[in-house]
Amino acid sequence: MMSGMRGSKCTRVVRGLILWILLTNIMLVLYCLTNQTQVKFRDSQEDTCSLSMAKLLKQNVTTPAQSTKSQSEECSPTVDIMFMKTHKTASSTILNILFRFGEKHKLKFAFPNGRNDFYYPSPFLCSQVKDYRPGDCFNIVCNHMRFHHHEVAKLLPPNAAYITILRDPVALFESSFHYYHRAVPLTWKISGEDKLAEFLENPQTFYSPEAFNSFYLRNLLFFDFGFDNNLEADDPRVMMNIHNLSKHFDLVLIAEYFEESLILLKDTLCWTMEDILYFKLNARKSSSVSQLTPDLRAKALQWNGADWKLYQHFNATLWARVEAYGRERMKREVKELRRRNAEMRDICIEDGGAVEAQKIQDRRFLPWQPVGESSILGYNMKTSIDPKFKTICEKMLTPEIQYLSDLGVNLWLTRLWGWFKDTVFRI
Numbered sequence: 001m002m003s004g005m006r007g008s009k010c011t012r013v014v015r016g017l018i019l020w021i022l023l024t025n026i027m028l029v030l031y032c033l034t035n036q037t038q039v040k041f042r043d044s045q046e047d048t049c050s051l052s053m054a055k056l057l058k059q060n061v062t063t064p065a066q067s068t069k070s071q072s073e074e075c076s077p078t079v080d081i082m083f084m085k086t087h088k089t090a091s092s093t094i095l096n097i098l099f100r101f102g103e104k105h106k107l108k109f110a111f112p113n114g115r116n117d118f119y120y121p122s123p124f125l126c127s128q129v130k131d132y133r134p135g136d137c138f139n140i141v142c143n144h145m146r147f148h149h150h151e152v153a154k155l156l157p158p159n160a161a162y163i164t165i166l167r168d169p170v171a172l173f174e175s176s177f178h179y180y181h182r183a184v185p186l187t188w189k190i191s192g193e194d195k196l197a198e199f200l201e202n203p204q205t206f207y208s209p210e211a212f213n214s215f216y217l218r219n220l221l222f223f224d225f226g227f228d229n230n231l232e233a234d235d236p237r238v239m240m241n242i243h244n245l246s247k248h249f250d251l252v253l254i255a256e257y258f259e260e261s262l263i264l265l266k267d268t269l270c271w272t273m274e275d276i277l278y279f280k281l282n283a284r285k286s287s288s289v290s291q292l293t294p295d296l297r298a299k300a301l302q303w304n305g306a307d308w309k310l311y312q313h314f315n316a317t318l319w320a321r322v323e324a325y326g327r328e329r330m331k332r333e334v335k336e337l338r339r340r341n342a343e344m345r346d347i348c349i350e351d352g353g354a355v356e357a358q359k360i361q362d363r364r365f366l367p368w369q370p371v372g373e374s375s376i377l378g379y380n381m382k383t384s385i386d387p388k389f390k391t392i393c394e395k396m397l398t399p400e401i402q403y404l405s406d407l408g409v410n411l412w413l414t415r416l417w418g419w420f421k422d423t424v425f426r427i
C-alpha cells in the first residue's frame with residue numbers, strides 16, 4: 001500500500017518532469033523562431049524619433065516665440081511616456097492607468113509582437129517593437145522589458161517622461177519567489193515545506209548566477225534595469241548604476257507609498273485626478289503570502305543588497321519630492337484620491353472588493369495565474385451599472401493580457417504558453 005502510493009507519486013513527479021522538459025523545449029524553439037524574425041537594423045544615428053522630429057522642425061520655418069510662450073502658464077498633459085514596468089511591484093495597476101490614458105488621448109503605443117513583453121529577459125531592442133521602422137515615433141512604451149536606455153530613447157521624442165516603480169526588496173523577493181519558483185529549476189531541489197526559508201538560510205548552496213531564470217531570485221529590480229544582478233551591495237558599481245539610472249528617470253514611484261506616488265505622477269505629468277483612479281490589479285491572496293521572521297527579512301535584504309540600495313535611494317528622492325510638493329497638500333490629495341476610488345468601487349465592483357480566481361464569473365476579468373496555482377485575485381463587475389459608467393468600469397477591471405488584446409496586440413505566444421500552463425499544471 002505505502003510503496004504503491006509512493007510509486008504513483010513518483011511516476012507523477014517523473015511525468016511532470018518529462019512534460020516540463022518537453023514544454024520548455026517547445027517554448028525555447030518557439031522563442032528562437034520568433035526572435036529570428038526580428039529585423040536587424042543598422043545602428044544608424046539618423047534613424048531615431050528625435051532626429052526625424054528635428055528634421056521636420058527644420059523644414060518648417062518656425063515663426064519665432066509664437067507658440068511656446070502663451071501656453072506656459074497652464075501646463076498641458078504629458079503624452080510621451082516611457083514606463084519601465086518592473087516585476088512584482090504593483091506595475092500592472094500603473095499599466096492599466098496608462099492604457100486608459102493612451103486610449104483617451106488616442107496615443108500611439110510601442111507594443112511587442114506575439115507576446116506581452118519585449119523578449120524578456122533579453123535586453124530591449126527597438127526592433128522588438130511591432131511594425132517598427134527606424135525614425136518612427138511613439139507616445140507610450142510600457143510593456144515588460146529588460147531596460148536599455150539607448151534603445152528605448154530611439155522610439156520617443158527627446159522630452160518624453162521616464163517613469164518607473166520600485167517595491168521593498170524583501171516583499172518583492174518573497175513575491176517573485178512565490179510567483180516564479182516553478183520556472184526556476186534551481187529551486188526544484190530545495191526540500192521541505194518552506195522552500196523560501198530554506199533558500200534564504202543558505203542561498204549560495206542552491207544559487208548559481210548562470211542557472212536558468214536565476215535572476216528571478218536575486219536583485220530582480222537591478223536585473224530589470226539592465227544591470228548585473230549579481231553585484232555585491234558594497235561593489236562601487238552598484239551606486240554608479242543607481243546614479244546613472246537617476247539621470248534617466250523623471251519620477252520613480254514606490255509601491256509602499258502608492259497613492260502618494262500617483263499624486264506625484266499626476267503633478268509631474270500635468271494629469272487630472274480622473275486619470276489616476278485605479279483598482280488594485282494582479283494582487284495575491286493574503287493566505288499565500290509568506291510572513292518572514294525578522295531574521296529571514298534581514299537575510300533577504302542582505303541577499304538582495306543591490307536592490308535594497310536602489311530602493312533606499314529612490315525612497316529618499318520620493319519623500320524629498322513629497323516635501324517639495326507640500327505634506328499637507330499631499331494629505332489632502334491622497335484623501336481625495338481615496339474618496340474617488342471608493343466611489344468607483346461602489347459603482348463598478350460586485351461585493352465591494354477582489355475575489356479569488358475561482359469566483360470570477362466573466363473570463364474577461366480573470367487575471368493571468370502563476371504556473372500551477374491560482375493565487376491572483378480579480379473582480380466581478382456589478383451586473384447592473386449605470387450605462388454611463390459601464391465602459392470605464394470595464395476598462396478599470398480588465399487585466400493586462402485582455403487589455404492588450406483589446407488594444408489590438410497579437411498575443412499568440414503568450415496564449416499558447418497560457419494554454420500549456422493551465423492544461424498541464426492545473427490543480
Ligand SMILES: *[C@@H]1O[C@H](CO)[C@@H](O)[C@H](O)[C@H]1NC(C)=O
Nearest residue numbers: 055056057058059060061062
Ligand atoms: C510643419 O509641421 C507640421 C507639424 O508640426 C506639419 O503638419 C506641416 O506639414 C509642416 N509644414 C511644412 C511646410 O513642412
Ligand SMILES: *[C@@H]1O[C@H](CO)[C@@H](O)[C@H](O)[C@H]1NC(C)=O
Nearest residue numbers: 236237238239240241243244
Ligand atoms: C554611468 O554612465 C557613464 C556615462 O554615461 C558611463 O561612462 C559609466 O560606464 C556608467 N557606469 C555604470 C556603472 O553603468
Ligand SMILES: *[C@@H]1O[C@H](CO)[C@@H](O)[C@H](O)[C@H]1NC(C)=O
Nearest residue numbers: 168256311312315316319320
Ligand atoms: C522611506 O522614506 C520614509 C520617509 O523618509 C521613511 O519613513 C521610511 O522608513 C523609508 N522606508 C524605507 C524602507 O527605507
